[in-house]
Amino acid sequence: MGLQKVIMHKIISNRGVFVLIFALAFGLRLINLSLTDFSMDSMLIEDARMYWVMANTTQSFLDTAKIVFFNQAERVPGYTLFLTAIISMFGAYFLPALLIQCLLDSITCLMIMALGRSVFPTQFWLFGFLAAAWPNLIIHSGMILTDTLFIFFFTAFLLSFVWLIEKQNASYALMVGVMLGTATMIRPVTQFIIFLTPIMVTIMLLCAKVRLRDALLQSSIICLVSLSFLSPLLIKNIQNYGSFALTSQNGAHLQNWVAAEIVMLRDGIGRTEAVAKMSEKTGQAIADLPPASQRNPFTISAQHVKTATGEILTSPPSIILQSWAQGVIVNLAAPAIMIDRRVRSLPHLSFSEDTSGGLMTRLQQFTAESSKAYVAILLVSIGGAGIVSIIQLAGFFVQLRLTPTLAVLSFLIMAYFMIINGPVASPKYRLPTEPILIIWLGCGLYVGSDLVKKWFYNLATR
Numbered sequence: 001m002g003l004q005k006v007i008m009h010k011i012i013s014n015r016g017v018f019v020l021i022f023a024l025a026f027g028l029r030l031i032n033l034s035l036t037d038f039s040m041d042s043m044l045i046e047d048a049r050m051y052w053v054m055a056n057t058t059q060s061f062l063d064t065a066k067i068v069f070f071n072q073a074e075r076v077p078g079y080t081l082f083l084t085a086i087i088s089m090f091g092a093y094f095l096p097a098l099l100i101q102c103l104l105d106s107i108t109c110l111m112i113m114a115l116g117r118s119v120f121p122t123q124f125w126l127f128g129f130l131a132a133a134w135p136n137l138i139i140h141s142g143m144i145l146t147d148t149l150f151i152f153f154f155t156a157f158l159l160s161f162v163w164l165i166e167k168q169n170a171s172y173a174l175m176v177g178v179m180l181g182t183a184t185m186i187r188p189v190t191q192f193i194i195f196l197t198p199i200m201v202t203i204m205l206l207c208a209k210v211r212l213r214d215a216l217l218q219s220s221i222i223c224l225v226s227l228s229f230l231s232p233l234l235i236k237n238i239q240n241y242g243s244f245a246l247t248s249q250n251g252a253h254l255q256n257w258v259a260a261e262i263v264m265l266r267d268g269i270g271r272t273e274a275v276a277k278m279s280e281k282t283g284q285a286i287a288d289l290p291p292a293s294q295r296n297p298f299t300i301s302a303q304h305v306k307t308a309t310g311e312i313l314t315s316p317p318s319i320i321l322q323s324w325a326q327g328v329i330v331n332l333a334a335p336a337i338m339i340d341r342r343v344r345s346l347p348h349l350s351f352s353e354d355t356s357g358g359l360m361t362r363l364q365q366f367t368a369e370s371s372k373a374y375v376a377i378l379l380v381s382i383g384g385a386g387i388v389s390i391i392q393l394a395g396f397f398v399q400l401r402l403t404p405t406l407a408v409l410s411f412l413i414m415a416y417f418m419i420i421n422g423p424v425a426s427p428k429y430r431l432p433t434e435p436i437l438i439i440w441l442g443c444g445l446y447v448g449s450d451l452v453k454k455w456f457y458n459l460a461t462r
Contacts, residue, residue, distance in 0.1 A: 017125050018110065025109040025132035029102035029141050035342070036142050038094050042341055048144040050075075055083035056092050064088075069233070073241065073248045073297045076233065078186035079146040094144065101148040105141040106132075108148075111155045112435045116442050118162050119403055127442040136336035136427050136434055146187050147431050153183040154190065155435050158413070161201075164218065165208045165405060173218035177225025185229055188246045189420060189432065194226040200412065208405055243298035251304025253424075255282065259308035261423030262323045266315050270356040282307045323423040326359040330425030331418065332437075333389055335381030339427050347371040352426075392437055395444030402443075410436045 036042075044052055054072070058064045064084045068077045083097055090096035109131035116127025131137065140147040157179035164172035180197075184190045198219050205215035230246065237243050256275050263274040285303045286294055293299045312320060337343055348370035349355060355362035367375045400407035414433050421429045430437075 017113075017128065021109060021113055021125065021128035021132055022106050024129070025106035026102060028132060029105060029138055032138050032142050033095075033098055033102065036098075037341065043094050043144055045143075045341070046145065051080055051083060051146070052144055054080045055087055061085060061088040070236065073237065075247055075249060076185050076188050078182070079149055082149055082186075083144070097144065098142055101141045104152045105137055105148050108137065108152045108155050108435075109134075111159045112438055115155075115159055115162060115435060116439050118166070118406055119399055119439065119443055120446060123442075123446055126446060127439060130438050130442055130445075131435075134434065134438060136431060139336055139340050140428070140431065145428075147428060150183055150186040151431050151434065153179050153186065154432055157183055157190075158435055161409070162406060165204065165409075168205070168208070168210050168214065168218075170214075170218055170221060173221040174225060177222040178229075180222065181226040181229030184226065184246075185233070188249075189417070191230070191246055192420070193416065194223060194230070197223045197226070204405065204409060207408075237298065241296055241298045245298055245301070248297035248301040251301030251308070255279075255304040255308040257424045258422045259311045261327070262315050262320060263311055264356055265323050265326075265358060265423075266319045268357055271353050278307050278311060281310075322358070324419075327421060327423040327425045328418045329359065331421055331427075331430045333382070333385050334425060334427050334430070335378070335385045336427040337381050338378060343374065343377055346374040346377075348374040388441060391444035391448065392440040393444075394448065395440030395442065398443040398447050399440065410439065 054068055055064065057067050061084055065077075065081055068080045068084070086097045086100060109128055112131040113124050113128030117124035120126070137148075137151070140151075157176060160172055160175040160179055164176055180190060180194060184194065201219035201222055202212075202215045205218060206212065210218070233246060234244065237245060241248075255278050259278060260271055260274040263269070263277065264271060267274070269277075282303050285306070286300055289299065289303075349366050351362065351366050354369075355365040357365075367378065370378075396407065396410070399410065414436055417429070417432050
């Protein structure tokens, strides 16, 4: 409760703006829910079915928690425990979970507004307004997926880190560690940030004129507190499976998505063929293992990693770079509306499953064989996303001029996720960077509107 009070105290300096932005954000998310199909087939898409089934394994929260933590190794337990707690209180209904996600996402909008305040103290409402209306946040708040809960804690991590730079107080380092550790227990994509903190946080704090001793202390606090959240899971995996990994999901993801994209581009084949080619190699390697190793999910994951890295390393560097570059372009420019269930219900190809070749070739296939309505929405939204991306790029340079330390932090976070995501592209994978992209858009819009007003004023006074 102490951390929540600090966060709310920092945000609510103008009660009217707070109420307005929160009401707008929550209202838009409720409108989205009112237009949602709550049927099982509609809601339980992608990984949602797995999370929902795990959360409904037993009638007791503690019994399900034990199963989620001790009897499965594929996913970190954070989001499943979140769903389990809601189901234990309200029953196995989608609506309570989605309403709570909408509430959390609305608070995320307030935290993004607080981040924008570090750049434009008097115009911070603009960042809150953009966050409240941000399609990617709204759409994911209405899905049974990890994204809304993860982005809530990750945005809290970013905000507490900004406060640490500004206030240079060890209590904020504690808050940073708590938020980073919690976010990692929901999605392990941030685990490498924890191990980078001793170096990167120390450098960032030194650039902010913090004494070396204090910088080392604060970076150590962040690292140790974050690791304390992960340590029970790591200890369990070491004892039960002999692995230092958080989950056994990494291998399958690396093989079937990251390496598959490179193989698709290299060999000019579809995903099904690329995955089948690598799965055959992995299957043969697993078959040669002792029976006990064949039952170890982390050993199987390691074989997936070995196959995937083998395919990646034997590919030409130009293909690897091209594949990564395509992933960055699609991740940054792909319109969020295209993953909305109502749009996805229109007849269309799957970009990841049904196309092959380079980016432009795949786009041509995608648009040629999808319905006219779907293509029309795609083209209009791509045009809008392109304009937004240009403004965001300009906004980065605005932030770099006004708050260089925060701009560097923003760039490093963006680079981290672009490298981690690699060739795998979707608005879903862009979500951790959305707070930064919203800040950049707000900076670009504010300065751009100021320039336009000056231009009209000069024009009128001639």
